[in-house]
Amino acid sequence: MLQTKIHNLILKNPVMTASGTFxxxxxxxxxIDLNRLGGIIVKGTTGERRQGNPYPRMxxxxxxxxxxxxxxxxxxxxxxxEVYHRIKDLDTNIIVNVSGSSIEEYCKxxxxxxxxxxxxxxxxxISCPNVKKGGMGFGTNPDMAAQVVxxxxxxxxxxLIVKLTPNVTSVVDIAKAVExxxxxxxxxxxxxxxxxxxxxxQRPYLSTITxxxxxPAVKPVAVRMxxxxxxxVKIPVIGLxxxxxxxxxxxxxxxxxxxxxxxxxxxxxxxxTMKIIDGLEEYCRRHGISDINEIIGII
Amino acid sequence: xxxxxxxxTIVEKQVFNETYFTLKLQHPxxxxxxxxxxxxxxxxxxxxxxxxxxxxSIHDVDTDNNTITLLIQVVGKGTKTxxxxxxxxxxxMVYPLGHGFSLEGEKVLLVGGGAGIAPLLHLSKCLNLKGIxxxxxLGGRTKSLIPIQKEFEPxxxxxxxxxxxxxxxKGLVTQHSMFSRDYDHIYTxxxxxxxxxxxxxxxxxxxxxxxxxxxMMACGIGACLCCVVDSDQGHKCVCKEGPVFNAxxxxxxxxxx
Numbered sequence: 001m002l003q004t005k006i007h008n009l010i011l012k013n014p015v016m017t018a019s020g021t022f023x024x025x026x027x028x029x030x031x032i033d034l035n036r037l038g039g040i041i042v043k044g045t046t047g048e049r050r051q052g053n054p055y056p057r058m059x060x061x062x063x064x065x066x067x068x069x070x071x072x073x074x075x076x077x078x079x080x081x082e083v084y085h086r087i088k089d090l091d092t093n094i095i096v097n098v099s100g101s102s103i104e105e106y107c108k109x110x111x112x113x114x115x116x117x118x119x120x121x122x123x124x125x126i127s128c129p130n131v132k133k134g135g136m137g138f139g140t141n142p143d144m145a146a147q148v149v150x151x152x153x154x155x156x157x158x159x160l161i162v163k164l165t166p167n168v169t170s171v172v173d174i175a176k177a178v179e180x181x182x183x184x185x186x187x188x189x190x191x192x193x194x195x196x197x198x199x200x201x202q203r204p205y206l207s208t209i210t211x212x213x214x215x216p217a218v219k220p221v222a223v224r225m226x227x228x229x230x231x232x233v234k235i236p237v238i239g240l241x242x243x244x245x246x247x248x249x250x251x252x253x254x255x256x257x258x259x260x261x262x263x264x265x266x267x268x269x270x271x272x273t274m275k276i277i278d279g280l281e282e283y284c285r286r287h288g289i290s291d292i293n294e295i296i297g298i299i
Numbered sequence: 300x301x302x303x304x305x306x307x308t309i310v311e312k313q314v315f316n317e318t319y320f321t322l323k324l325q326h327p328x329x330x331x332x333x334x335x336x337x338x339x340x341x342x343x344x345x346x347x348x349x350x351x352x353x354x355x356s357i358h359d360v361d362t363d364n365n366t367i368t369l370l371i372q373v374v375g376k377g378t379k380t381x382x383x384x385x386x387x388x389x390x391x392m393v394y395p396l397g398h399g400f401s402l403e404g405e406k407v408l409l410v411g412g413g414a415g416i417a418p419l420l421h422l423s424k425c426l427n428l429k430g431i432x433x434x435x436x437l438g439g440r441t442k443s444l445i446p447i448q449k450e451f452e453p454x455x456x457x458x459x460x461x462x463x464x465x466x467x468x469k470g471l472v473t474q475h476s477m478f479s480r481d482y483d484h485i486y487t488x489x490x491x492x493x494x495x496x497x498x499x500x501x502x503x504x505x506x507x508x509x510x511x512x513x514x515m516m517a518c519g520i521g522a523c524l525c526c527v528v529d530s531d532q533g534h535k536c537v538c539k540e541g542p543v544f545n546a547x548x549x550x551x552x553x554x555x556x
Contacts, residue, residue, distance in 0.1 A: 021518075021522060022522055023522040027518075027539075031302065051533055052534060054529070055514060055527050056514075056525075057525045058526075059515075060350070062348040063348050063350055067525060072527070266522065267518035267522065268351060270393060271304055
């Protein structure tokens with residue numbers, strides 16, 4: 001009833017977890033059956049280990065939060081040699097978010113992940129707003145976006161998802177550019193660039209001054225962008241941004257997303273993904289829907 | 300220890316002043332083992348703008364009655380909302396989180412300041428079960444900002460330091476006459492400058508010292524990577540790799556004013 005497809009990937013259901021909000025999945029094993037998920041997008045992984053930005057890295061904002069973690073991760077070698085072996089036998093699609101600062105770095109990481117049997121896809125992150133060379137430079141310019149995708153396409157042979165930033169004038173132009181460069185799917189939106197100031201201390205809440213806004217506050221922006229992109233490209237779209245319940249996920253599906261990712265909501269309720277899957281099943285039963293694909297893109 | 304998501308019921312609320320209150324919370328079944336120094340992530344109900352849980356240290360545990368008690372300081376919108384909750388209300392928590400105190404040592408000093416006093420009550424009780432009766436040194440700006448006092452008396456030698464002299468000796472905890480005695484293990488929780496001063500003293504004297512940190516966090520389970528401390532081995536999550544750290548792991552942090 002809930003099965004859906006992204007390029008060659010078969011998802012048990014459209015619910016995946018967003019990169020950077022779900023660790024390597026292990027952190028949530030006490031709370032949920034990870035095998036029930038449609039997919040897990042693991043932590044953004046770079047060519048070398050990264051320490052990330054200094055503390056403080058987060059601030060709560062109305063119905064959301066700002067973060068400036070800055071791609072802290074163990075690096076692709078440790079991922080391949082250690083983390084991969086701990087998680088590879090999960091019965092779900094394990095997708096690695098590949099981040100970087102240069103085309104060479106993206107290609108190095110992508111080609112190393114390409115060799116891992118149990119990783120059927122990568123999500124190319126050309127949209128991190130939190131490091132100086134975090135890829136958002138690639139993701140805000142159609143030519144640059146196309147260039148990095150076509151170079152990674154040469155070394156990566158499985159499903160290539162490209163994660164888009166909302167911090168652009170026309171997300172459709174970027175989506176079309178990466179589609180033409182060989183992307184198999186696009187996911188959107190990454191966080192919206194934002195800022196908050198502690199007026200008592202008279203300084204920004206974040207060590208980096210600006211950071212990425214996520215949570216329910218961004219959902220209407222995300223639904224709008226998913227709807228625009230889904231009508232403009234032929235490749236499948238994955239929607240994310242502020243999903244906290246089945247109704248939120250359904251908005252993205254109706255707007256044209258073939259699957260969704262749950263992000264910040266994992267911090268609020270570590271079991272939220274299971275409730276969303278149950279809620280989608282309940283919705284389909286209630287509306288007499290035998291295949292979730294019937295409602296994808298109906299708007 | 301497996302982490303859980305559970306609805307607790309508030310069975311007792313005690314308000315000390317505008318700043319501090321306690322909630323005694325009833326588990327619906329059998330409370331799992333909770334180590335001294337562990338914490339909970341509390342959902343803030345009814346305020347749709349406050350989406351994140353609030354990390355609160357566990358103040359007291361009653362395994363006979365399956366209750367835990369939280370000592371909460373009102374600092375912002377989330378804790379203000381929690382302060383309006385009543386006996387009989389339900390509160391959803393993710394717990395038990397983080398690593399607790401080691402319970403090592405023989406001649407033990409506990410140093411708490413402000414809301415950092417919270418985890419020291421459960422710690423005192425756990426130390427007592429091991430036959431250790433610590434010196435418990437509690438500090439604050441003034442008497443009313445040390446909300447819990449007599450509750451500690453059965454578990455060790457309790458002494459106080461206040462900056463205005465309204466309770467115990469006048470001055471900081473590090474200036475108290477009991478502070479510089481001969482100890483082999485110090486446990487501390489409280490304002491960052493206090494913990495750094497205590498930890499510097501311990502490192503100088505070669506005394507084992509454990510500090511319990513309180514960084515801002517989102518998830519509480521090591522996923523968001525927001526609450527990191529700059530440890531000597533790089534960034535570590537306070538929620539998952541802490542909140543209790545041995546001071547020897549944090550010399551960068553301790554010496555960075």
